[in-house]
Amino acid sequence: MSLIRKIPVRPTQSLCVAAALAIVGDASAQTPTALTPNPPPARAPAAGAAVAPITPTAPTPRVHRIRRGPPPPGFAAVTAANAGARAYATPDAYINAVLFYDYEAGRIYTLQTSPRFLTTVLLRPGEKLIAKAAGDTVRWVLGETVQGSGANQQVVVLIKPIRGGLKTNVVLTTDQRTYLLEAVSREGGTYTSAISWNYPQEQMQALAAAQAAQAQSVVAPTLAIDQLHFDYKVEAIHMKPPRWQPLRVFDDGLKTYIQFPVNMAATDAPPLFLVGPGGTAQLVNYRFLNGYYVVDRLVDVAELRLGEKPQQVVRITRTARKG
Structure with missing residues (x-):
């Protein structure tokens, strides 16, 4: 007769037994036994043997790409x-080594x-410098001096770069105007020796004022007011009046004055001929x-x-004097 007695196991007890068996199994897998011998010990390198260096691997840097959007409003303008x-140098703008620009x-x-x-x-003689400034004051040198004295x-x-490959702007403010410069530096010794300006607009104004003053000094003082004669007939022959037709004609008993429209062009200035009794025409000075x-x-x-x-x-x- 068998002495083994079957003992009933409750469900909760079966779960505990299964967990215990799992723990024992893990421990037996990690603990060496006769069936699972210890791994062989690591072998040290022989004396004098070369050991391969261990090269650390650098992390790959992340590249951040900047997305350029469209230019802001007004950039193209x-x-x-x-x-x-921009005004650039031309060969005919030089007098010796001085580059002359027309100021505008x-x-x-x-x-x-x-x-x-x-x-x-x-700068123009007599012009006073108020301020000078450059966009890049680290790599560009600005200086100033004067020549002459008094009104002249x-x-x-003076402008000088410290190296080639540079670009900046320079602003010169005077008591008369503002100069805008753009300077570029290059190696090799090719450079603008000196620059200056012509002032055509101001020169034309000065010329017009001088001509007006000359006309006043030449015409007005020589006129004898009591001798002025305005009785002249001015007419276009077989055509409508041209744009250069005189506005009036008068004399002072000695000289004749013919006034033209102010907008008469130089190409419209007609020569004057004296007409004799027989109809012959003679050019007059x-x-x-x-x-x-x-x-x-x-x-x-005439x-x-x-x-x-x-x-x-x-x-x-x-014609005869009226009255």
């Missing part, structure tokens, strides 16, 4: 305006510079002063003629 405002407000004047060389900026004293600004032909004699009949086919003719006839 600024670029186009600056490009159109808002114009950007370019100049070439080179390390170890000075570029000289000559001239300010001289005259001077043009401040919009007037001044003839150093009295004129009975004609202003311009062109050939068709020819424009305006006749001037002196």
